[in-house]
Amino acid sequence: MKPKGLLYIEIAETLKKDILAGIYPVGTQIPTENELEVKFSVSKITVRKAIEILANEGYLEKKSGKGTTVLSDRLFNKLSKAASFSAMIEERGHHLSKEI
Helix, strand or coil: CCCCCCHHHHHHHHHHHHHHCCCCCCCCECCCHHHHHHHHCCCHHHHHHHHHHHHHCCCEEEECCCEEEECCCCCCHHHHCCCCHHHHHHHCCCCCCCCC
């Protein structure tokens, strides 16, 4: 028998897979919390924790009364937000050049 994981993590992973597969494109909204409760047969708190995980990872943005919008479909959101060394140097007014 396969051990069960935490439901909210399983739901977050399922939603993330759907986002990466384009089922929920960037700029669109995912189903409402009530719809996700019914779809996954879980409580509202479980759905909210799953959404919170994806919001913290940069995939979703939740706005009260507006719904939850897909912000990104990139697999490595946290890493993609980091600036490169070259970009940081140029932001400080320095010019970079490459020589061989």
